[in-house]
Amino acid sequence: MKKLRLLAVLTAFFTASCFCFAQNWKADHVFLIGLDGWGAYSVEKAEMPNVKSLMDAGCYTLKKRSVLPSSSAVNWASMFMGAGPELHGYTEWGSKTPELPSRVLNEHNIFPTVFSELRKAAPDAEMGVLYEWDGIKYLVDTLALNYYAQAPDYNQYPTALCEMACKYITEKKPVLTAICFDNPDHVGHADGHDTPAYYAKLKELDGYVGRILDAVKAAGIYDNSIIIVTADHGGINKGHGGKTMQEMETPFIIAGKNVKKGGAFEESMMQFDCASTVASIFGLEQPQVWIGRPMTQVFK
Template identity: 65%
Template structure:
């Protein structure tokens, strides 16, 4: 009995890597091609509820060009293309020499930074566009899932992303998970941005986000989770990559534990500030090569 008491005392005194975090879980949800211009027009009640229960800006700017790989890289890597070197829509390797290379072999991102500080934490990355796999430290992620739609009856890849995310959250209760839809970008290219088809796709994605939120509740994580919803770029007509605000401005919505409610912040935010804000939540020290700034004003 004495040995048992000593064991319990030792376990209770063990420091938890989560004790210092602002929340025990972060759920990062990205929608490719989701322009900020659409937020107030769209029928997206789940996203609107996250805005009411949290903080947001509709003026987060992409880096240039306003295309996918360069902006996802900037979002993850806390710096712009001048430093990380990914400069094009479909960059798989840096076109410019990365200013710094981590022990993972690429420019340091939030995924590797988190893993190095928390070797036993559960980390997930569930994505639709295969280009994202080249922008993260795969060895730093427990659950790396490329959802293609083959494992759902509808055959729709965005549904597959949502369903894999739901099951993963319920089963593993990850400390940090990224969930990335390759929509509404496809619809924007095929039918056009700011069209009825574009808004219908946003409505569908909102329903998937509702399922992800419900999974967080069912997993018992809700009270200790911070959600972040954002995008790589917007679009105009059937394209993106240019220098219009429709292409460059995207939403950043953050909601959950310790976040101010119904707060629209006015401070400038750039794509690379997303990584810095996540690092701030997890109390991670930024690499010197990062230039991002955490959005500290959103925290209570």
């Protein structure tokens, strides 16, 4: 009998501890949707009703700046790692390993990511990263994840990533998920930025965002979720990597539980502030080596 009482007390203490820990979170689920090559210049003209409904429901900026160069791997790394290339060491569009020695390495021998930081704080949290571009997996610390997967070639299976994401969300109800589309970047390279083809691709991608939101609702977790939609870089003509605002400025849109219906915010934001903002949702103490700042003004 004494053993049963002790077990009951320990169980109650553990449950209470978990509850108190979760109470430090602004939401129990975060979904970060990334659109590669989505320049902020395009938002006003784009037909993206699902994205714009999130803008209306939450907060956003169209002036988040990339790090330099304004290209893929270096900016996805900064988005997840809370620092710039001078510290995390990924400096090129296709970096798979750091060209500069990372200033700090975590227990998985990679620069600390928001995924590894959440894993330490919440060992049982379900986390996943789904993507079309293979380069993403080198930048997220896959050892910290429960699940990561690349979608089949979107030229043959354009809806594959969306379908994978919806399945994962409804089955696992993850705590933190990144869903990284490889467009409109490819259309930007092939047809050009700010072209009819580019806007047609944005309309298509908005449809996938809508389906992902529906999956979150179907999973029964929408009211306890925060949705972020953002990008690694923009573009100009048929390229990117340079120092124009068309290449460097990208949207950052956030909506959901405990997010203000505040519209556009004017405070400056950099790519590495994304990781800090996600970390703040989960009440994480960010690593000293991170230089990102959470966008605390967007929260209630």
